[in-house]
Amino acid sequence: MKFLDIPEPLDDDVSRFSTARSIRLRADWFIRIRWLAMTASLILGFVADKMSPDLNFTYIIIFIIALITVNVCYFSYSKQVAIQSLQYEKYFVKIQMLIDLILLTILIHYTGGIENPLFFIYFIHVIIASLMFKGKEVYLIATVAILLFSGEVVLSGGNSFMPTGFLNHHHIISGGDHLHDVNYILMMLASFWFVILFTAFVTSSMMDRYRVIRDKLVRNQKKLISAEKEKMDFFRFVTHEIKSPVSTSLSAINAVLELYSTELNDNARNLLNRAQGRSQQAIDMVKDLSELTQGAIHHQQIRGNIELCTLIRKIVDDELGNNPKNIITEFILPKTSIELSTYPDLLEKVLVNIISNGIRYNKESGKLIVKLQRDNRLILISITDEGIGISASDIPKIYEEFFRSSEAKQTAKIGTGLGLAIVKRFVGKLNGHISVTSELGAGTTFVIKLPENV
Amino acid sequence: MDNYEPTILIIDDDIDLVEVLRITLENENYKVIDAQTGLRGYNLAQTMNPSLIILDVMMGTIDEGFHTAYQIRANPETKDTPIIMLTAVVQQTGFKFSKDDDEAFLPVDEFIEKPVNPKKLIDTVRKLLVPVK
Numbered sequence: 055m056k057f058l059d060i061p062e063p064l065d066d067d068v069s070r071f072s073t074a075r076s077i078r079l080r081a082d083w084f085i086r087i088r089w090l091a092m093t094a095s096l097i098l099g100f101v102a103d104k105m106s107p108d109l110n111f112t113y114i115i116i117f118i119i120a121l122i123t124v125n126v127c128y129f130s131y132s133k134q135v136a137i138q139s140l141q142y143e144k145y146f147v148k149i150q151m152l153i154d155l156i157l158l159t160i161l162i163h164y165t166g167g168i169e170n171p172l173f174f175i176y177f178i179h180v181i182i183a184s185l186m187f188k189g190k191e192v193y194l195i196a197t198v199a200i201l202l203f204s205g206e207v208v209l210s211g212g213n214s215f216m217p218t219g220f221l222n223h224h225h226i227i228s229g230g231d232h233l234h235d236v237n238y239i240l241m242m243l244a245s246f247w248f249v250i251l252f253t254a255f256v257t258s259s260m261m262d263r264y265r266v267i268r269d270k271l272v273r274n275q276k277k278l279i280s281a282e283k284e285k286m287d288f289f290r291f292v293t294h295e296i297k298s299p300v301s302t303s304l305s306a307i308n309a310v311l312e313l314y315s316t317e318l319n320d321n322a323r324n325l326l327n328r329a330q331g332r333s334q335q336a337i338d339m340v341k342d343l344s345e346l347t348q349g350a351i352h353h354q355q356i357r358g359n360i361e362l363c364t365l366i367r368k369i370v371d372d373e374l375g376n377n378p379k380n381i382i383t384e385f386i387l388p389k390t391s392i393e394l395s396t397y398p399d400l401l402e403k404v405l406v407n408i409i410s411n412g413i414r415y416n417k418e419s420g421k422l423i424v425k426l427q428r429d430n431r432l433i434l435i436s437i438t439d440e441g442i443g444i445s446a447s448d449i450p451k452i453y454e455e456f457f458r459s460s461e462a463k464q465t466a467k468i469g470t471g472l473g474l475a476i477v478k479r480f481v482g483k484l485n486g487h488i489s490v491t492s493e494l495g496a497g498t499t500f501v502i503k504l505p506e507n508v
Numbered sequence: 509m510d511n512y513e514p515t516i517l518i519i520d521d522d523i524d525l526v527e528v529l530r531i532t533l534e535n536e537n538y539k540v541i542d543a544q545t546g547l548r549g550y551n552l553a554q555t556m557n558p559s560l561i562i563l564d565v566m567m568g569t570i571d572e573g574f575h576t577a578y579q580i581r582a583n584p585e586t587k588d589t590p591i592i593m594l595t596a597v598v599q600q601t602g603f604k605f606s607k608d609d610d611e612a613f614l615p616v617d618e619f620i621e622k623p624v625n626p627k628k629l630i631d632t633v634r635k636l637l638v639p640v641k
Contacts, residue, residue: 301596302525304623309528312626313535337623 077143080186082132084150088125092118095161102165113164117157124153147186151195155179159202167210168242173203176246177253184257188265196254200247207239286347293347297340304333335468342472345403346455346479356399357508362392362433366405366424373410379418386425392433396508400480405435407473408500412439415465420497431506438499441465444492452490453478461494484508514559514637518542519549519576520594521567525624529562532626533633546576553586560636561586563616564594581615590636591615592629596622 099114128150137143155176162170176199183195307330315323370383394401412422420440427434442461444452451457456471463469481488485505492498516533520526521544530540541556543549546567553561561580565573573593580586593616618632 297596298522301623302522302528305525305528308623309532309626313532333623 074137074140074143077140077147077186078132078137081128081143081147081150084147084182085125085128085132088121088128088154092121092125095121099165109165113161117161117164120157120160124150124157144187144191148191148195151179151183152198155195155198155202159206162203163206163210168207168239173246176203176250180250180254181257184254184261188262189258192254192258193251196250199250203246204243207243289347290344293340293343297337300333300336300340304330304337307333331468335470338468339470339472342470342476345476346472356397357395358398359393359395360398360401362394362426362435363387364391365398365402366409366426366435369402369405369409370422370424373406373413379413379416379420381413381416382419382421384421384423386423386427388427392426392428394433394504394506394508396484396504400483401504404477404480404484404502407477408437408502411473412437412441412498412500415439415441415462415498417441433504433506435502435504436499437502438497440497443494443496443498444490445494449490449492513537513539515539515541515556516560516562516633517549517553517556517558518562519544519546519552519567519573520562520564521545522564525564525594525622528624529629532624532629536630536633538633546572546579550576550579550583553580553589554583557585558589560633561589561591562594562620563591566596577615590617592618592620592632592636594622594624595619 095114095118099109099111099118103109103111103114131146138146158172158175158179162172165172179199180192180196184192187195307326310318311323311326311330318326366387367385370385374381374383409422409424416422416439421438422440423436423438425434425436425438442465444459445461448457448459452459452474455475457474458469458471478488481502481504485508487503489501489503490498491501516538518526518529518540520529520542523544526542526544530542533540541552541558543552544567549561549563552558563573563577565571567573577591577593580589580591617636620629620632
């Protein structure tokens with residue numbers, strides 16, 4: 055059995071493209087893109103101006119000023135006006151796109167019309183439209199682009215297709231008779247229409263498919279999260295229901311052994327002692343399982359600052375108690391204190407588990423070495439014992455729930471096999487890392503690396 | 509004063525645990541009365557004026573014991589009666605359990621975790637029943 059962390063649910067605004075907020079976020083993104091487009095236009099215009107003597111740089115400057123003006127308007131609108139209804143937000147973005155396309159057409163018109171490769175930018179608009187809108191709306195943007203560009207080409211004077219056009223054609227390339235050839239222009243326009251419609255078709259179909267899959271994933275993830283939560287609630291209910299009667303039984307056994315011990319014969323006392331041990335095991339198991347599952351469902355722990363040297367000394371003292379095994383402790387601590395901003399409850403449980411193992415599975419008069427050091431922004435805690443050790447084949451299994459090595463079972467009959475599973479999970483929650491080196495019969499070293507700030 | 513038997517009120521819906529506590533406390537010559545709900549316990553505290561109250565956290569609801577403790581403290585008759593709270597729910601209810609965190613958080617004098625260790629229970633009771641000057 056595995057106790058998984060329940061992932062954060064995916065954001066609805068990301069998953070469903072058609073929320074007012076997601077549209078507004080994308081509109082804000084356009085505003086940023088537009089600043090970029092202005093810079094690019096300025097640089098490109100400058101370069102083109104050097105290369106093509108026919109190009110009039112003033113038009114580019116006018117275009118950039120126009121773009122700055124509209125973009126500042128959008129920006130202040132977006133900052134000042136709260137998110138409106140979905141329809142309204144879509145409307146707002148469509149107006150922006152329309153104005154962008156018109157401005158682009160004007161820029162293209164004054165910088166060579168059909169001669170200017172900037173008409174590729176129409177395709178970018180269609181692709182962006184497919185990210186935000188569905189079906190007809192994408193084709194609508196494609197159609198607007200077709201009409202604007204074709205209109206510019208057809209209405210511009212200076213070509214044989216319409217020798218006396220309404221608008222003057224502004225050359226950027228001198229010569230090139232084909233640019234004034236009706237067949238060439240028709241071919242160009244036909245290719246443009248085809249490619250732009252095809253782009254609209256492909257991108258909107260891909261996006262439709264993507265949205266279907268994405269929505270399905272979000273739905274399924276929500277179902278999974280709620281199923282996992284129900285499982286955990288049920289699990290916690292069951293463990294609590296088991297804990298209460300076992301706890302009362304153990305209280306009764308404790309009372310008998312404490313109050314009437316002298317009246318019991320040896321066999322009765324022996325059996326009650328066994329019952330006491332096994333009941334305590336059940337209680338420990340329930341407690342550990344509750345910790346493990348709480349770790350899975352409670353995202354919010356209480357943060358706090360702790361001083362690590364003091365905490366470690368306190369835990370070692372508490373766990374040693376009256377030190378029946380005569381464990382020799384050695385602290386290698388830095389001279390200055392180590393303050394951590396962390397989740398103290400989680401960290402304390404990690405340290406209690408590792409240190410109590412180091413004592414429990416240590417040999418008589420064995421050493422327990424606790425070393426603490428700071429390495430850049432990392433805190434390294436290493437805990438070494440001279441106990442039973444872990445065989446190389448068991449090392450990969452020690453963090454599994456309910457695993458206890460045969461050596462551990464021999465040394466301490468009663469144990470839940472959940473301590474290191476809890477440690478591993480909690481170290482993960484502290485953004486830390488735990489590693490172990492061990493030699494069977496010689497001892498074990500656990501090294502925990504923690505960031506200074508979780 | 510030799511015959512003085514402090515009365516201890518146990519408020520807990522687990523009748524088996526009440527029995528364990530009663531036997532443990534009577535063994536130390538305390539007089540024990542009990543109630544199975546917070547409300548009855550509160551009423552009994554008013555009428556019997558016990559020297560100490562042992563109160564379970566989880567009874568009918570997850571936090572019935574806390575509310576009972578607040579009620580007992582709110583009443584002038586019982587506001588100084590020491591309360592020992594029995595808990596099996598550390599970190600499950602969301603209530604703070606450590607007095608160090610916030611002195612005013614809960615009107616309880618001591619906590620004893622279940623399963624009950626009789627020696628610890630007696631020690632705690634004795635500590636709280638030391639006559640105040």
